[in-house]
Amino acid sequence: MTDNNEKRYIISVLVENEFGSLSRIAGLFSARGYNIHCLNVAPTNDESISRMTIVTMCNEQKINQVMKQLDKLVDIVNVKDLTEETHIEREMLLLKLKCNKNQREELKRLVDIFRARIIDVTDTTYTVELTGASEKILAFVNSMGKIKIIEMVRSGALGISRGRDSLENIKRG
Amino acid sequence: MKLSGSEIIIECLKKEGVEYIFGYPGGAVLHIYDALFNTDKIKHVLVRHEQGATHAADGYARACGKPGVVLVTSGPGITNCVTGLATAHMDSIPMIVISGQVSRQYVGSDAFQEADATGITRPITKHNFLIDSRESIAEVFKKAFKIATTGRPGPVLIDIPKDLTDPKVKISFSYPKKINLRSYKPAIRESREKIDEVAELISKAKKPMIYTGGGVILGNAHKHLYSLVKKLNYPITNTLMGLGGYPATDNQFLGMLGMHGTYEANMAMHDCDVLLAIGARFDDRVTGDTSKFCPSAKIIHIDVDPSSISKIISVDHSLVGETAFILKQLNKSLDRYIKKIDTKSIDKWWRKIEKWKKKKCLDYKKSKDIIKPQQVIETLYEITKGNAFVTSDVGQHQMWAAQYYKFDKPNRWINSGGLGTMGFGLPAAMGVKLAYPKSEVVCVTGEASILMCIQELATCLQYHLPIKIVNLNNRYMGMVRQWQEFFYEGRYAMSYMEALPDFCKLSTSFGHIGIQIDKPNELEVKMKEAMKMKNRLVFIDIITDQEENVYPMIKSGQAHNEMHLSPTNEDTELA
Ligand SMILES: Cc1ncc(C[n+]2csc(CCOP(=O)(O)OP(=O)(O)O)c2C)c(N)n1
Numbered sequence: 001m002t003d004n005n006e007k008r009y010i011i012s013v014l015v016e017n018e019f020g021s022l023s024r025i026a027g028l029f030s031a032r033g034y035n036i037h038c039l040n041v042a043p044t045n046d047e048s049i050s051r052m053t054i055v056t057m058c059n060e061q062k063i064n065q066v067m068k069q070l071d072k073l074v075d076i077v078n079v080k081d082l083t084e085e086t087h088i089e090r091e092m093l094l095l096k097l098k099c100n101k102n103q104r105e106e107l108k109r110l111v112d113i114f115r116a117r118i119i120d121v122t123d124t125t126y127t128v129e130l131t132g133a134s135e136k137i138l139a140f141v142n143s144m145g146k147i148k149i150i151e152m153v154r155s156g157a158l159g160i161s162r163g164r165d166s167l168e169n170i171k172r173g
Numbered sequence: 174m175k176l177s178g179s180e181i182i183i184e185c186l187k188k189e190g191v192e193y194i195f196g197y198p199g200g201a202v203l204h205i206y207d208a209l210f211n212t213d214k215i216k217h218v219l220v221r222h223e224q225g226a227t228h229a230a231d232g233y234a235r236a237c238g239k240p241g242v243v244l245v246t247s248g249p250g251i252t253n254c255v256t257g258l259a260t261a262h263m264d265s266i267p268m269i270v271i272s273g274q275v276s277r278q279y280v281g282s283d284a285f286q287e288a289d290a291t292g293i294t295r296p297i298t299k300h301n302f303l304i305d306s307r308e309s310i311a312e313v314f315k316k317a318f319k320i321a322t323t324g325r326p327g328p329v330l331i332d333i334p335k336d337l338t339d340p341k342v343k344i345s346f347s348y349p350k351k352i353n354l355r356s357y358k359p360a361i362r363e364s365r366e367k368i369d370e371v372a373e374l375i376s377k378a379k380k381p382m383i384y385t386g387g388g389v390i391l392g393n394a395h396k397h398l399y400s401l402v403k404k405l406n407y408p409i410t411n412t413l414m415g416l417g418g419y420p421a422t423d424n425q426f427l428g429m430l431g432m433h434g435t436y437e438a439n440m441a442m443h444d445c446d447v448l449l450a451i452g453a454r455f456d457d458r459v460t461g462d463t464s465k466f467c468p469s470a471k472i473i474h475i476d477v478d479p480s481s482i483s484k485i486i487s488v489d490h491s492l493v494g495e496t497a498f499i500l501k502q503l504n505k506s507l508d509r510y511i512k513k514i515d516t517k518s519i520d521k522w523w524r525k526i527e528k529w530k531k532k533k534c535l536d537y538k539k540s541k542d543i544i545k546p547q548q549v550i551e552t553l554y555e556i557t558k559g560n561a562f563v564t565s566d567v568g569q570h571q572m573w574a575a576q577y578y579k580f581d582k583p584n585r586w587i588n589s590g591g592l593g594t595m596g597f598g599l600p601a602a603m604g605v606k607l608a609y610p611k612s613e614v615v616c617v618t619g620e621a622s623i624l625m626c627i628q629e630l631a632t633c634l635q636y637h638l639p640i641k642i643v644n645l646n647n648r649y650m651g652m653v654r655q656w657q658e659f660f661y662e663g664r665y666a667m668s669y670m671e672a673l674p675d676f677c678k679l680s681t682s683f684g685h686i687g688i689q690i691d692k693p694n695e696l697e698v699k700m701k702e703a704m705k706m707k708n709r710l711v712f713i714d715i716i717t718d719q720e721e722n723v724y725p726m727i728k729s730g731q732a733h734n735e736m737h738l739s740p741t742n743e744d745t746e747l748a
């Protein structure tokens with residue numbers, strides 16, 4: 001279903017680091033027909049909790065439901081929609097490129113402009129690392145032009161709110 | 174105290190005050206069964222199919238409010254519970270299902286009778302656990318009972334690998350008194366400001382309507398609801414799940430609403446200017462076409478589950494918390510706004526409703542030759558004086574039971590409203606009978622539904638459960654036939670019940686009594702006779718009119734004011 005009021009939302013989730021938590025969340029999205037644009041999950045400084053960043057495309061009514069349904073899952077400690085507040089987003093890209101001699105200078109120039117890094121080289125390939133907001137990642141990928149992409153890996157967005165705010169590791173009743 | 178995993182499980186259940194376990198043994202739970210053998214505190218009810226265990230536990234919970242407990246083996250044991258879990262989940266029924274799992278060293282190896290129980294049941298439980306150490310058993314049980322019974326209740330599955338129940342390995346045991354779940358904090362009450370705001374809006378209504386669902390019953394809020402409704406003198410309707418939440422014989426009650434709701438309830442929904450929804454979830458069988466739902470109403474929603482708010486219908490005000498608590502708060506606040514009620518407008522509204530009532534939408538024509546199904550339910554109501562616990566299956570008989578049996582008390586009407594599970598009625602009645610052995614328990618069913626869990630007749634004999642089964646035998650999957658008549662030009666594909674058993678002989682072979690009634694003039698006498706046999710299960714097979722349909726009916730895509738009425742009263746003039 002396409003919907004003209006759809007927009008991009010970025011959500012942070014704190015979840016008990018327990019058996020099946022990830023599949024509970026993934027299952028909720030698929031069962032209720034919510035889309036997951038990307039999802040990132042990893043442990044935090046509190047080893048009993050993992051943090052997820054989920055990016056989803058939907059309309060306003062649906063995002064309210066997504067938030068409430070996530071909050072309802074017993075494993076979820078806290079959920080926050082970062083979209084509307086000032087927040088920082090970063091994503092990491094690893095790109096393996098096939099690069100002939102004539103293209104090397106061009107690639108180095110692009111790497112400089114985007115502040116990317118070349119992290120591996122062979123006689124025919126370059127592997128590049130880039131960190132930034134998703135738009136920057138996309139702009140970089142789109143600027144490859146004739147340089148052939150052999151492999152592309154993205155972490156998906158990571159989000160954190162600006163300033164002093166933090167996601168509490170307790171749910172308020 | 175040093176105990177084995179199995180003994181710990183039994184101790185946990187005792188600590189939780191569990192009276193009954195509904196179960197069926199198998200390899201992965203034999204250690205647990207062995208531990209159960211040594212206790213007489215908890216009674217085990219051996220069902221004849223695990224689906225029956227889940228529905229029986231469910232019926233028990235619906236009737237008495239305590240969580241139902243189920244014990245089954247791994248693999249096919251737990252997969253047989255899927256329908257029962259989904260049924261309980263849809264209707265928010267507190268239930269604990271304990272399933273054995275293959276020993277930890279075999280998990281994930283496609284071992285004999287291995288099934289991914291937590292994976293399979295994840296979307297149909299409120300929560301589930303796979304226990305991974307002996308030390309965590311007690312804590313998991315404490316959490317499971319808390320989760321199942323608080324907030325919006327629901328079924329919880331506990332999957333336990335066989336090696337953790339080994340009688341030879343013992344550890345020290347103590348049951349936690351309290352458990353803190355930082356990630357689980359159901360809402361309880363609302364702020365005074367929000368309550369007052371709602372009270373004021375309610376008091377300003379000119380054409381108010383109150384619509385309540387299963388949440389009032391689950392939340393034990395019927396008394397507060399009664400005070401509220403009486404205080405306001407507003408009309409009230411119940412959903413299928415909410416019947417009994419408000420006394421059906423009270424004159425402010427307009428009957429059930431929705432697809433097969435009454436004319437007056439649905440018309441009042443459509444015309445109201447303030448709708449107060451309590452513990453109801455705007456199910457599609459209730460709303461009809463959502464774009465035409467209560468078009469001119471300000472909507473207030475009270476519910477324990479925040480995710481129910483504005484899920485289907487976007488509401489103007491919401492109060493999230495336990496229904497009993499919120500209604501208590503609201504009643505207090507209303508006392509201060511009650512003077513504001515425009516009683517003239519309310520009287521005028523009542524006059525309009527009285528006109529709708531005159532339509533007598535549940536009227537039907539009796540016949541000398543064939544028993545009408547509605548008549549059976551009315552007779553049952555009279556014989557039992559409205560005091561029975563009535564379980565049902567799914568189909569026309571379910572709707573007739575809901576329409577014609579007037580429930581004055583909560584927890585008496587026990588049906589699978591959300592999932593619509595055929596096969597629910599008989600095992601659910603067993604659970605109810607165990608909860609209230611002295612009360613009359615009747616299962617209203619159809620000849621198709623009853624066959625789905627018929628094996629439980631054996632359980633009824635073993636545990637002496639003298640239920641009365643009222644089979645509205647129309648030789649059709651009546652509800653399917655009705656839809657085929659309306660929407661498929663009468664092409665009755667696969668809805669005729671061929672090769673039916675002789676139900677009387679069938680129940681006799683299970684050790685019970687079977688009687689058949691097919692003449693209208695014998696209906697009352699014979700039903701009375703059957704009901705008099707207090708100590709026996711009686712299967713009352715009633716041959717009813719095959720072609721009878723359930724009315725009124727809102728067809729899909731239609732609004733509340735676009736009901737189809739029965740031919741009997743279609744010609745009466747519209748108010
Ligand atoms: C397990 C299951 N399968 C299929 C259905 C679909 N269904 C709904 S009502 C019905 C017919 C029920 O027939 P019967 O029990 O004879 O009741 P009647 O409608 O005739 O009163 C069917 C097949 C269902 N609700 N549950």
Ligand SMILES: [Mg+2]
Nearest residue numbers: 619620649651
């Ligand atoms: Mg039938």
